[in-house]
Amino acid sequence: MNTTTLVSRYSSSYEDDCYWKMAGNTPTVIRKVIALFLAVFVDLSLVYVSGFVVTHSVFGHLARLWVSAALRCLALTAVTLISLGDLKPLLLRVIAAHSLLPAVFETGTKALCNEETQYGLLADMRCWLMCAAASLAGALFWELTIPDSDVTAASKDKKQKARVLFVKVLHLYKADFLLLLGGLVFLTLAVMCEMFIPFYTGRVIDILGSQYQPDEFISALLFTGLFSLGSSVSAGCRGGLLLCAISSFTCRVKVKLFGALTKQEIGFFETIKTGEITSRLSKDTNLMGRTVCLNVNVLLRTFIKTLGMISLMMNLSWKLTFLVVMETPITVLIQNIYDTHYQRLSLAVQDSMALANEVANEVISGIYAVRSFNTEKHEALRYDNRLLDTHTLKTRRDTVRAVYLLAQKLTGLVMQLLMLYYGRMLIQSGQMTAGNMVSFILYQSNFGDNIRTLTYIFGDMLNSVGAAGKVFEYLDRKPQVSTEGELKPDQLTGHISFNNVNFAYPATPNTTVLQDFSVELKSGQMTALVGPSGGGKSTCVSLLERFYEQRNGDILLDNKPLKSYDHRFLHKQIAVVSQKPVLFSGSVKYNITYGLAESVNFQEAARKANAHDFIMKLEKGYDTEVGEGGSRLAESERQRIAIARALVRQPRVLILDEITSSLDPDSENKILKALAGCSNQTLLVIAHRLKTIEKADQIVLIADGTVQERGTHQELMDSRKSYYKLRENLH
Template sequence: MAGNTETVARKVVSLILAVCVDLSLFYASGCVVTHSVFGHLARLWVSAALRCLALTAVTLFSLGDFKPLLIRFITAHSLLPAVFETGSKALYHEETQCGLLADIRCWLMCAGASLAAALFWEITIPDADDAAAGKEKTQKARELFVRVLLLYKPYYHLLLGGLVFLSLAVICEMFIPFYTGRVIDILGSQYQPNEFISAVLFMGLFSLGSSVSAGCRGGLLLCAISAYTCRMKVKLFGALTKQEIGFFETIKTGEITSRLSKDTTLMGRTVCLNVNVLLRTFIKTLGMISLMMNLSWKLTFLVLMETPITGLIQNIYDTHWQRLSLAVQDSMALANEAANEVVSGIRVVRSFNTEKHEARRYDDRLMDTHTLKTRRDTVRAVYLLARRLTGLGMQVFMLYYGRLFIRSGQMTTGNLVSFILYQSDLGDNIRTLTYIFGDMLNSVGAAGKVFEYLDRKPQVSTEGQLKPDQLKGHVSFRRLNFAYPAYPNKTVLQDFSLELKSGQMTALVGPSGEGKSTCVSLLERFYEPQDGEILLDNEPLKSYDHRFLHKKIAVVNQEPVLFSGTIRDNIAYGLPDCSLDEIQEAARKANAHDFIKQLEKGYDTEVGEGGGQLSKSERQRIAIARALVRQPQVLILDEITSSLDTESENKVQQALASCPNQTLLVIAHRLKTIEKADQIVVIGDGRVQERGTHQELMDRKGNYYKLSEKLFTEGNSPQ
């Protein structure tokens, strides 16, 4: 604590000493000019060099070391009067009062301008580690921004048209204040009708041209943004559907939908509109500065002194605003996720009477978002206050000096009015420039999240090319070791080997959670085993064409998923060339044709969202028909009999028996379902514990015999 107090005291003493030394030299230079020891400009540069050396020596003596920020401040503070006076003399052949007299007001003005410039430099171009981190972040943002622009390539003609109309709108808009001041000068002096009519006419034409061009610019850019956003949504959706199943288990649904719905829109609108605003503001700012220099170069320099202060305020605001905006986006994604979970599981919520609990949970998420938004809006309110106070202070200075220039005959009243109109726009334009460039780079944060998904390579490859004309359906699991991506430390299958012979029915049995459904997921290539491989007709599964493989291997799950549309659409899902005869034949095999024909619209009946208009048994039979219509060589039935009555199960089994060359893999808990299987495999602890026919396994009186007593009864079958 004592060390900190000593450090602060030393800094205070150093500051007081530096101010005293600098003020002494500043006033001494004023005395020199009155005695004409040196020429005016020579005196200023000698004084600047002496002040720079003296301040450096005092700082080193009192502090021992100083940061680059102090170096920049001392240099700017010492050289500013000399540079300003030299430029005024060279360009305008004038000398200012600050250059001729040593005055405390001049010293304070130079000190304030130097401090603002040094701080602006420090924040926009930081040093050391901060500079390295900032440079890396900026470089990444620029790369993302370039990628966004390259994706606009199909719409470059719209962007080019928008740029042309943008330039026309800016040019027309710049001349409106000039002719406004011209009209005031004409009315204030001897009235000339022709000049007045000419000025009003030009002002009207420029106003009309600005309005028409701005409208055309906005229309073209909005068309480009709409087309671009639609294209990005399609590209992102396509990339998401190619990811492996493990990706969707580790990434939350709310986050995915947020990227798809919000971030794609944000990257299209923000980047394109920011480029529009940046170009428009830049062109307009350059034109305004040139016109203002013609009206009064002294007032122009005074106005431009606001720029470093504005940039400093803007930079501080941008840092906090972007951080809070990202936090708000993540919080909204969590709230959407909570809502999606409740909507998708509304039956569970209702059955457990947790409506109030879920409402409170959703309210908590919304309150988190509200708190972040409040903090963000508070930052914006403070920023707006600081920005308006800065602008108000500059306007007071400008009006004060403008009155002096009118009295001295350096400006007319109309020129001052034009200058004020330009200045009001110039301040906003400079603030917009300092904000928009940073925001344009920061806004690609949304694009970065979209590109992260677009660039992601699925961990389960779908680049196989093998599509044989004949497929026997012989499946071999060879020494598999597997753990789910979400739980990499929990091994589900260990040294697992199994063979499914063509034309035979294999039944997998065992307690829940021992790896039966995992075998199905691996055979469907939802996941990739960590060790070992799965062969189909002695070829690795990954060698087969993705579309071909999933036509030859079909799965019917215990909880079938139907999509919005008709029964015909659901049975022929993924087969656009499937005929109605093929659909009806598959429905007959699945014992679904009879109940479908009893419906009012038959196969054109809408099933509702998720198949909600049908019973579970009907959904199950349609799912079986969807699998059979593909005429798969390997058919997997995962606990489907739990939703079927005895009659439907018998008919389905008879239909499956009519396909003698089909490899059938069944997971079931009903003894009647599996006792006729050619091979029964008992799985436990991720390994094959027993295999054989029903009678062989019963005679061994091993694990299968115990399971048959506990589980394989009609009364205990899972429903």
């Protein structure tokens, strides 16, 4: 039976017998205050009795301390149970630590240094106050780092996830192993040199304060200079190597992330906003670089310095060292509280900045619509609101940091005052020299900073790992549209079949776009898809391009499923020219040969697309820059370059999606005439201008995601159904 069970049974029985009869309906807060005053009174009484006993030499000093510790622990436990009726694990830890600390401290002092301090009443009171403060600080530190509540499961999972992400980031640094190893070597040298500088500074002061000896003075100055130089040179080399590693890592991760993003299905980009993606690509990858290189660099450097300083401080004065070490739990406690709030606000700031970037991207990419509808002020206000949200979050985050820094400085100031006061006593008693005290002060100043750095760096690493988690979320994401096909036949006819295809877009899964859709595109023939907008024509093109995966049914190319073909092979055999083609910054030649070797016959493709003549009239011909998105070209010129880009690939299946809307009749006739000469090519045309597809081998009327009619132009006109009515309405 454990202690908690015994306490629970004892408190339960005592409550039933007398406690509630005495307490009645006393409010909980008042009971706790009464319990606190009662516990303090009982404990101080026992401390006074203990001092009386040692004054009259009833027991030995150490025996008196341990007996007193046991009695105080039992008495405080009993008072807590009687007053509160319950004893939580946190209270039990505080009581045990508060009662046992004096005995443990005095026993350790006797065992290690063979010293013994006989406390009088005043000394015991000071000891009591210090032990109470240390016990409360230790209990709070325990509660924050290892809480008793069952709700810590989520926190444990978070820490486990952070460790896994950290290992994954470390694995990505494998290529920079030599740079990291060199940085670690110089880091160690810099720390070792830096640690001895305060020691020789104190040595110089002792030499100057006593009988001056030139040789010792020069030797101390020489060692101080050498260690300072060694520390500076090593620190510079360390920084250079680690910065090189960070730069290499960041570039590599950005390339990997960009490659992973480009492999995602189109539906992914419809559900994830552009601003969020660019934020991950630009900002979070940089934060990942800090996770290992900078943070681990600071962690190792600070840890090595701390261990070395403790060793040197113990040699100077073990008593002052124990006093300084008492700052550690308070510092860690403050840091844990700060990390909890700062991390949450930092993540909120990142998300808010991503939303602000999204607004900016939307406005810039749709500037024509913004100007057309005169919504400049509206968009500026919307962007301002996003920035205001970010500013508010940053203000809250910075306020938390300001309070943290204030608490940090106050803690260091109080500890320094205590150290100076106790150090003066040691100097007066001859246990330290003035030079040793100066060295110790220099070490203590760095020691406090090191402890704060150690506690801070864990929080900062969690922030960096949080950013890494968002990056790995994209790096590890598998596209929902498979690109793992391996089929690459030497001969391909271009025969396509849609068999009972059903499809809904990922963004609107409850809206069926194609329903039991079946159509056949024969090799060497021209098939035209017509019908009202939103009927499913462009969806057929998207499915042929493998932008999406159909829910059920089959799409076959030469009687083989599209997904069984090699991704690169398939997109070389199926080329699409959309209504609003996308051109990239670069020359006309670059855009026509996009993704291909420049040795291909691009001029022949431009002639078929009726683009060669206008290209030659440009300032630099095929070397003319088209501008961002082709902004320097007219819409019809962009369209013809896009057609040439498709034709230069010599695809077996060519898809023209509403391309004639921006072409003049002459260009349209020339292009269609050139395409009609390709007898071995399957041509799929989507058009609203029915005049352009009268000579198609097959016309398919699509409405509401199903095939309504199919046949030649004459057959459909003779049937006088939907196609006939559509044709008549357009005249």
